[in-house]
Structure formats: structure tokens, C-alpha cells
Amino acid sequence: MVTGSRIISFSVNSRHCSLPVTSREMLLDVLRNRLELTGAKRGCSSGSCGACTIVVNGSAVRSCRYPAFKADGCEIITVEGLAEIDTLHPLQAAFLSSGAVQCGYCTPGMLMSAYALLLRNARPDRTDVRRALKGNLCRCTGYLPIENAVLAAAESLRNQTAPRDTGWGVGQSPWRIDGIEKVTGRALFSADYNFPDMVHAAPVWTPVPSGRIVNIEPNDALAIPGVIRVLTWKDIPGLNAVGRWKADRPVLAEHAIRFWGDCVALVIAQSPETARAAAGKVIVKTVPVPGIYSMEDALEPGASPIWETGNTASAMVVKKEGKPDAENQTAIVEDRFETGFIEHALLETEAAVAHIDSDGVLTVIGPSQNVFFDRLELMRILGIPPRQSHRIRVIQAHTGGAFGKREDMIAQPLAALACWITRRPAKVVLNREESFRSTTKRHPVRIIHRSAVDSTGRVRSLEIDLKADTGAYASWAPNILRKSLVHSTGPYDIPSVRLAGQSVYTNSAFSGAMRGFGATQSLLAAEYHMNHIAGMLKMDPLEFRIKNALVNHSQTATGQELTGTDALPPVLHAAARRFRWPGPARGRQVKGNISIGYGIAGAFYGIGYGNGIPDKGQAEIRIDPDGNAHLATGAVDYGQGSSTVLLQIALETLGTPRSSAYLETGDTKRTPDSGSTVASRQTFVTGNAVLKACTRLKQILLPVAADLLKADPQTIEIHSGKWKSRGHGEISWNDLISEAFRRNLNLVQKARYFNPTEPLDPSTGQGDVYRTYAFAAACSEVSVNLKNGKIRVIRMTCAHDSGRIIHPELAKSQVTGGAVMAAGLVLSEEYRVKEGIPQTLDFNTYQLMRFGDVPDIDVVFVETPDPLGPMGAKGLGEPATLAAAPAILNAVTDAAGIQFNRIPVTPEILLSKLPAR
Amino acid sequence: MKSVRFRVNGHPVTVDVPPAMSLQTVLRDVLNLTGTKDGCRGGECGACTVLVDGEPVNSCLIPVCQIQDREVITIEAFERPGEPHPLIRAFAEQNAVQCGFCTPGMILSAAGLLAENPRPDRETIRTVLAGNICRCTGYENIFRATDIRY
Numbered sequence A: 001m002v003t004g005s006r007i008i009s010f011s012v013n014s015r016h017c018s019l020p021v022t023s024r025e026m027l028l029d030v031l032r033n034r035l036e037l038t039g040a041k042r043g044c045s046s047g048s049c050g051a052c053t054i055v056v057n058g059s060a061v062r063s064c065r066y067p068a069f070k071a072d073g074c075e076i077i078t079v080e081g082l083a084e085i086d087t088l089h090p091l092q093a094a095f096l097s098s099g100a101v102q103c104g105y106c107t108p109g110m111l112m113s114a115y116a117l118l119l120r121n122a123r124p125d126r127t128d129v130r131r132a133l134k135g136n137l138c139r140c141t142g143y144l145p146i147e148n149a150v151l152a153a154a155e156s157l158r159n160q161t162a163p164r165d166t167g168w169g170v171g172q173s174p175w176r177i178d179g180i181e182k183v184t185g186r187a188l189f190s191a192d193y194n195f196p197d198m199v200h201a202a203p204v205w206t207p208v209p210s211g212r213i214v215n216i217e218p219n220d221a222l223a224i225p226g227v228i229r230v231l232t233w234k235d236i237p238g239l240n241a242v243g244r245w246k247a248d249r250p251v252l253a254e255h256a257i258r259f260w261g262d263c264v265a266l267v268i269a270q271s272p273e274t275a276r277a278a279a280g281k282v283i284v285k286t287v288p289v290p291g292i293y294s295m296e297d298a299l300e301p302g303a304s305p306i307w308e309t310g311n312t313a314s315a316m317v318v319k320k321e322g323k324p325d326a327e328n329q330t331a332i333v334e335d336r337f338e339t340g341f342i343e344h345a346l347l348e349t350e351a352a353v354a355h356i357d358s359d360g361v362l363t364v365i366g367p368s369q370n371v372f373f374d375r376l377e378l379m380r381i382l383g384i385p386p387r388q389s390h391r392i393r394v395i396q397a398h399t400g401g402a403f404g405k406r407e408d409m410i411a412q413p414l415a416a417l418a419c420w421i422t423r424r425p426a427k428v429v430l431n432r433e434e435s436f437r438s439t440t441k442r443h444p445v446r447i448i449h450r451s452a453v454d455s456t457g458r459v460r461s462l463e464i465d466l467k468a469d470t471g472a473y474a475s476w477a478p479n480i481l482r483k484s485l486v487h488s489t490g491p492y493d494i495p496s497v498r499l500a501g502q503s504v505y506t507n508s509a510f511s512g513a514m515r516g517f518g519a520t521q522s523l524l525a526a527e528y529h530m531n532h533i534a535g536m537l538k539m540d541p542l543e544f545r546i547k548n549a550l551v552n553h554s555q556t557a558t559g560q561e562l563t564g565t566d567a568l569p570p571v572l573h574a575a576a577r578r579f580r581w582p583g584p585a586r587g588r589q590v591k592g593n594i595s596i597g598y599g600i601a602g603a604f605y606g607i608g609y610g611n612g613i614p615d616k617g618q619a620e621i622r623i624d625p626d627g628n629a630h631l632a633t634g635a636v637d638y639g640q641g642s643s644t645v646l647l648q649i650a651l652e653t654l655g656t657p658r659s660s661a662y663l664e665t666g667d668t669k670r671t672p673d674s675g676s677t678v679a680s681r682q683t684f685v686t687g688n689a690v691l692k693a694c695t696r697l698k699q700i701l702l703p704v705a706a707d708l709l710k711a712d713p714q715t716i717e718i719h720s721g722k723w724k725s726r727g728h729g730e731i732s733w734n735d736l737i738s739e740a741f742r743r744n745l746n747l748v749q750k751a752r753y754f755n756p757t758e759p760l761d762p763s764t765g766q767g768d769v770y771r772t773y774a775f776a777a778a779c780s781e782v783s784v785n786l787k788n789g790k791i792r793v794i795r796m797t798c799a800h801d802s803g804r805i806i807h808p809e810l811a812k813s814q815v816t817g818g819a820v821m822a823a824g825l826v827l828s829e830e831y832r833v834k835e836g837i838p839q840t841l842d843f844n845t846y847q848l849m850r851f852g853d854v855p856d857i858d859v860v861f862v863e864t865p866d867p868l869g870p871m872g873a874k875g876l877g878e879p880a881t882l883a884a885a886p887a888i889l890n891a892v893t894d895a896a897g898i899q900f901n902r903i904p905v906t907p908e909i910l911l912s913k914l915p916a917r
Numbered sequence B: 001m002k003s004v005r006f007r008v009n010g011h012p013v014t015v016d017v018p019p020a021m022s023l024q025t026v027l028r029d030v031l032n033l034t035g036t037k038d039g040c041r042g043g044e045c046g047a048c049t050v051l052v053d054g055e056p057v058n059s060c061l062i063p064v065c066q067i068q069d070r071e072v073i074t075i076e077a078f079e080r081p082g083e084p085h086p087l088i089r090a091f092a093e094q095n096a097v098q099c100g101f102c103t104p105g106m107i108l109s110a111a112g113l114l115a116e117n118p119r120p121d122r123e124t125i126r127t128v129l130a131g132n133i134c135r136c137t138g139y140e141n142i143f144r145a146t147d148i149r150y
């Protein structure tokens, strides 16, 4: 027995356990590490996220802060204990029916908090639910689907019923395909994997935000029993760099330290505790180099260069000359808008495991947005030459959110190195502070607008100067800058534009992809500016927007003519109607200290990579002899729901019953490359590939069905798992497939869908840069407390034209999640960095919207089928935040009566700007 | 339960197990070293062969308590990055592996022999490997592989 430990006994999910624990061990450690119950998740270890919630003697507790010895004699229920064998608890079923599960990382904690609530209150109302779940964070759903699920579960418990799964047709909302695993705690996220004889690695971080490494002294660490090795850059067999566009970020820093998130060494040990303790004993000697912590300083003439190429990562222009309009009197309106670093705050911190499988293949399991990119980079790091990709396999684990952050790997290279060098399975799990300090952020931007407006309220020309802070490394700097600039006019038809963008290196942090890929900031700034103009003209913001809106056949800033879409007006009108937009008659309403304001905004978003970048989706469908349809695609789903949507498209096309279909994704060995799950592209691009493969298979099956039905193939329709022809009856999937096998038909089909676009002209920035655009509009009502500065979003309407909606509940959950993320962006979130040192490294200082902060959100889909989309669908993931953010900001402006040209608008900032009353 | 201390492939280990538990079970089920195979548990097939203090033994027949303070080598010790171990290379090059189930035991028996007698003649090889059954290769390639001295 370990010294200082004592034996405790308790029951977990009705099983008796008795084991020695130390006084320092927390219940979460015991459950996850010793009892292998990995359903309860770790999101922070500080009691502030709720992912680790379990029920002890009927009460919800945060197991990360609950000393294990206190559980002596207790009865514990974890998420694994909710379902009875295969019958889900009504809460679990309701979560699946209500779209309350996306990435699923918060789900176990949410379920257990809700379970404890229902134990003591069979008739909770919304307020009860919000109060009980306020300690549980969710980054994906925007909480409302969860609230609905808990209320629905309470009702079904009272009526002794349970929510049931629906049909799988397009337009229905079946339970997501990974749903049962996620609500039962069986879904394995990266940190949940364990292998025999596994080693654990912990990073050693730089002690300064900018400097040079003089010496790394590992001896004190190596002296600790259980420490196996301390790796530095010298141990990296291949290229010491991560980065798809530019391999510039060292896995382990060599000489230069460029920001606070640089990792300088990796300690490998027998246990995670030893690895961490030893990491603290590695002495890193550095000489400080003065850092550059603002874009202004970086661009000063004579500023010391962070990279040999200078401090500009990327620059571009977009120029479109419209007809000059001399007759009309014009007013000039200028604005300047700024944002700070924003953290994705994925509930799952970065983690990965690597092992060498029984065929000698290095297998890396981690979160991912593209397993093929990850494989390429890992090969480079390990020195595996090109054309030997079979030696490494990357598998996406269930991924606790992504929103762009998973495009830049961090844990995977470390785990892969540790495994490659020790030849033992290896695991790396970053803690919350490490996640904050080392991973990408949303680019801070500074945008200057200058518009010329004519007397009718049309914006005739717009000049924009946009600067984005990419931090120490490039990540996708030029691509993000492009998306930012292409969307920076907002969804408006402006005859003349001159847009200039520049992405700048600093030592403050490290910026990369985040939901909206730069367009979030530029659209927010554009709508701030448009609101300003409407206000100056004393026009209703809605009317002003309609007047300038992109419509069918208008030209975007890059000169691309829109076709086959009604573009912005339908979503603006839909949002305004459902919201009951107060119109020109509205005015700021102040009652006591409370002022109410309204905001409206629109957005557009190019779907797919764009700019001529090869944008391909691939899918493979195979019918097994027992009739099982096996669909495979490399497209990863990290919660947003692409897997479910892709399977729906396949089932709808082939009429295969759900019980006979299976989808495999995100595995370099078993699935075809389908590009990254980014740019809101998977439904559109891979959806088209799935549709194509399934349609080919259908063509093979049609003659068989026609023979069996004795009907003309033209007359055959597929409907809920049956192939039928009017007057000729129907046949089942089983009979159809049996006959097809009897005829020895080829029932394996692969398809590739290519989404062609044009690269922008480098000197003018003109071209058909995206194939299709999604449109969004939002209205919001906020209240501002003029005395204490508190801002509350009361209600919102979000209208989206993302083409046909395949899965309404998941789509709604995307939109509410996006709107709540937008509210955080505008009102509370900022990753503050002072002279290179981050000030917000936990969920107490980095404030996310919580359950209680959430407004009512009304979601409207304007389903204009897209002629190019699979079954008319486009993309939704990113558009969900784009219009919501400016709608909230404009409402705050309206309520406060002053403009805020920097986000977030926190209560302190609001108060400091309010005129003294 | 008994606490038994020994070394496996150079690493010290201590296991708390019933004293009569076989070394094979300890290796496979307690230490997760599943390279050592389980073909009969009766000392007849040789699939479980490991070296104890350099001596090839059927690990299924040895109670772990007899291993106290001794040195065990299993097939896992033959894995190394870069250049393969000469015996592994010989087995691969001579096509001495088909299904591969007998292979770990064969390699350990061969290694034990070669450590003792670096230049055994064919007859010795046959005699020494007689305790290892192979159902696939017909043995010839295995003998040839053992005969090669890199």
C-alpha cells in the first residue's frame, strides 16, 4: 500500500469497490485512472466547467475537486450507470431527440447535473434547469437544446414514456449516429484511451515569451524515479516543425523563443504525475530578447524582425472600380474597429495517444479536423519519407469540439515522438492552462472603413484597411486574411471597393483558424460600420441594409456575380418578421436604470476552401453480402453532425434501413481522403460525393428492382426503406440485395466530388472565389443596466439560408451554439496578453457564456435549395456566428446610446464609456 | 498471493500473484507481454518459450515463484528501432514465418541455442528445436534461418 493512503469502500453504478486512496487523490482520478470509468470528463480540474460532474449520494458533485476519501461509504452514479443495459434513461433519449449533443464532451456532466436535479424535483421549470446546470459549460450547443432536453425528460419521466428515435429521411431529425455512445459515456475521447505498458509525456514550457535558449538542463528531472527520458529538439528524427501552409512552428523550440506557448522539452515517464513533476524540474536557461507585442510595433520602420522575412506574414488587396457617380451628393463615413485574441475554449483540452500496432504501424489517435493533413505532418516530423504513408496511421478520436483549433496539432506530435522513441504506447494530455497558453487563437484585427454614401442611402464605395495579428507563427495566415478581406464589405453590393489586408507577426500569442476564419471579425466590423451609416442617415437599419443588400446577380467585392440565389433580403426579412423588428419607429427605451435596444445584421459566407484550392470530397459505399451498407469517408465529425447528415443522404438515396447501414470516418487507413472539416464544407462537398457514390449504386440496383417488381425502372421510387412502383407493390432492401448478389453485381462504388473555384487575381483580388455562399441575418434585443453596466441579451432571431436543411435539430443546435458563441465574443471573451504573458488562463478569467446568460433564440431556416448542393444543402457551421455577433453589438449600441468600436463590451467598459448621469 | 521480483528484458518487475501461477500467465496477463504465445499450456508445443537466465524454457510449465531474482527474456526484447535483430532478419529472409504463431517460441529457442553454441550443426538445430511445433512451414526454412550467421 502507498504510504499515507487508506482503504475506502463505495459503490459505483451499483458495483462495490474497495481500494486504497491517498489524501491528495480526487474522485475523478480514481474513476478515470483506477476504475477505468472514463465517462466523466476532465475539462479544467478547477471546478469551473462541470464536465466531471457525477452524482454522489443523490447530489451532483464536481469529481475533479472531490477528495476520493470523502466517498467512503457513498453511493456513486456516473454517466455509465444511467442506462440499463441497452435501455437509455429518458434523459439520455431526450438529449438525443433535442439536438443537445454535439461534440459530447460536456454531455456526461450535463446529464449527471440534470439527473441530480430530477431526483429532487420532478417538475422543474426553465429557471430550475438553468440554476441546476449553471456550473456546466458547453461550447457547442448554446445550452438551449440541453434545457429543452431536460424539460422533455422530466415530462417523460412523469408520464413513464421516453423520447424515441425518428426516421432517417432527409429533413427528419434522427438521433445522431454517435449519440448513444456519447450519452452513455462509451464514446472514447483521446485522453480516454489506455494501452498496456504506456508511457506518459509532459511538456516543458518556455519561461519567457521572447528570448533565446542558452541551455536545457534535464539532470534533476532524470534523477526522479520513473522518468524515462527528456527529449529536446535534437531528438526529433525529421523536420522539427508543424504548419500546413508554412512549417514554422517548432515541435520543441531550438534556439528562438517566440511566444509563451513554445514547448522546449518533453519529459517521458512511467506515470502522468511523474512526468508532470519532472517537467517542473527541467531547467531552461534563456536570455530574454525584447518582444514585439502589438501590430503597430511590429510594423514600425526598423522594428526587429520576428522572422527573417520580416514581420508581415501575408498581404493582399481587392480592388473593384465601379462607375463613378458624380451627380449624387455623397457623405463620407469613417470607422475604426478592433478585436482582441479569442480562445476557442474547447471543453476537451488537447490530448493524443500513439502506439505501434501489431503490424508495426505507428498509430496516432487524437482530435482532428483532417487526419490526412495530420498524417503528412507527423511523417515529416518523424522523418518517414514521402510515399511511405502506410507506416503511420492517424485515427480521429471522438473530438471535444474543434472550431478551427484542431487544424494546428499540438499533442499529436508529442505523443508520436514519445512512442517512436521509446517504442512504447505514449500519451500526452494538456491541462487547461497549457491549452490556453499554447494553442491558436482567433486573430485580433484592426479595421478601418471609409465609405462614400449617396443621398439615397446607397453605399457607392468602400475603402478598408485591415490588419490581423497572427502572433508568432503563420498557421493559415494568408488564407484567413483572404477570407477576412473577401467578406469585409459585409453582404452588400458596393460598386467600388478598395480593400487592403495585412497579417502581422507579433510575440503576443499564436493565431489560427477559428469559426468564420477571419470573416467573423471583418463581418462584425462591417455591420458596425453599416449601422453607423444608417444611424447618420437616420434610416431604419433594416431598410438601409435591404437597399444595399447583395441580391441575385449582384457582384461581391471580388467581382463574382451571384446566381441562383436571392441572397440577403429573404433572410433579413425572415429574421425581421419573426422578431417583429420594431422598424423606424423604434427608439431607445429607458426605464429606470434599464435601457432596451435592438440590433439587426446580415452576413454571407463562402462555402468551401475557395480561391482555386483543390476542394475534393470522396466517399465509398460497399454492400456486404448480408445486405449491410458500409459507407466510408475521411470527413471527420467533431460534433457539428456531418456524419449523421452524410448517412442521411446515403439512406435517402438508397432506401437502406438505418439498422443496415454503417458509416466509417476519419481513419487514414480505412477511409478515403475527403479534405478538412473546415470552411463549412463537409455537407456540401463530401455530401455531394456521398450522393454521387450512392446514386451510382442505385443505378446498378434499379434494373434488379425493376425485374423483381416487374415494373419500368423509371417508375420506381424509394421511400422509407422500400423500393416501390405504383401498382406493382414494393420490395424490401433484403430481397433487393439478395437478388443483386445472386446476379454477381458489383456493389462497391466510389465517388469523388470536386468543387471548382477560381484563384483571385493577385493584383486586383478579383475572381469567382467561392462556388456558393450561405446567407444569414439576425435580430437581437438587449437590455443594458446603466447603473452597473450589466448587459443581457434578451432574445434573438437567427435566420439562415443554408439551402435545404438535412437534419433540423442538429442545424438548430448549430445556430443556437453559434449565437451563444457570438454573444460571448461581443460581451465577455478576451484572451488578454500583457507583454507576452497571458492573463486569462482559466475559465474564471476567460469568461464563456453560461447556462443562465442565454437568451431565447428563435431559429428560422429559409430553405432555398442550392442548385449545386447535395439535395439542395449548403453549409451552416460558421454562418451560425456571423450575423449573430453584430446583431448583438448593434443592439448594445442602440441600448447604450453610444458606439463601442472594440469588443468585448464588458460591464466595466460600458460603464467607463457611459456619460455620467 | 506472493510478491515475486525478477527482471524481464532488463527491467525489474515485482508482481503480486498466486505463487503457482505460471510464468506464461504472468507475462501475458499481468505484464501484458503478449508476444509469448499460449499453444497448449502443457509443455508440448513450445509456443511459450522464453529464456530464463539464458536457458530456453516452456514458460507455461514454470510457476512464477521459481523465477524470483532471475532474468527473463521474451520476444519483445528483440524489437529495436532501425536495423532488425539478426535472427529476426534471418527468419524473415528465409521465409521461416507463415502464420507466425510458433515464431516467438522458435526464435527464443534458437536464440538460446546460438548463445550456447554459435555454430551448431544441422542435427543439433533439429534436436534443439524439436520441442517447438510448427504447423505451417514444414520446419526446413526455420532450420535454415537458424543456421544463418550474420
Ligand code: FES
Pocket (backbone or CB within 6 Å): A041, A042, A043, A044, A045, A046, A047, A048, A049, A050, A051, A052, A053, A062, A063, A064, A065
Ligand atoms: S473538470 Fe471538474 S469542473 Fe472542470
Ligand code: FES
Pocket (backbone or CB within 6 Å): A100, A101, A102, A103, A104, A105, A106, A107, A137, A138, A139, A140, A141, A347, A400, A401, A639
Ligand atoms: S456538446 Fe457541449 S461542449 Fe460540445
Ligand code: FES
Pocket (backbone or CB within 6 Å): B037, B038, B039, B040, B041, B042, B043, B044, B045, B046, B047, B048, B049, B058, B059, B060, B061
Ligand atoms: S504453451 Fe507452453 S509448451 Fe505449449
Ligand code: FES
Pocket (backbone or CB within 6 Å): B096, B097, B098, B099, B100, B101, B102, B103, B133, B134, B135, B136, B137
Ligand atoms: S508458422 Fe504457423 S505454426 Fe509455425
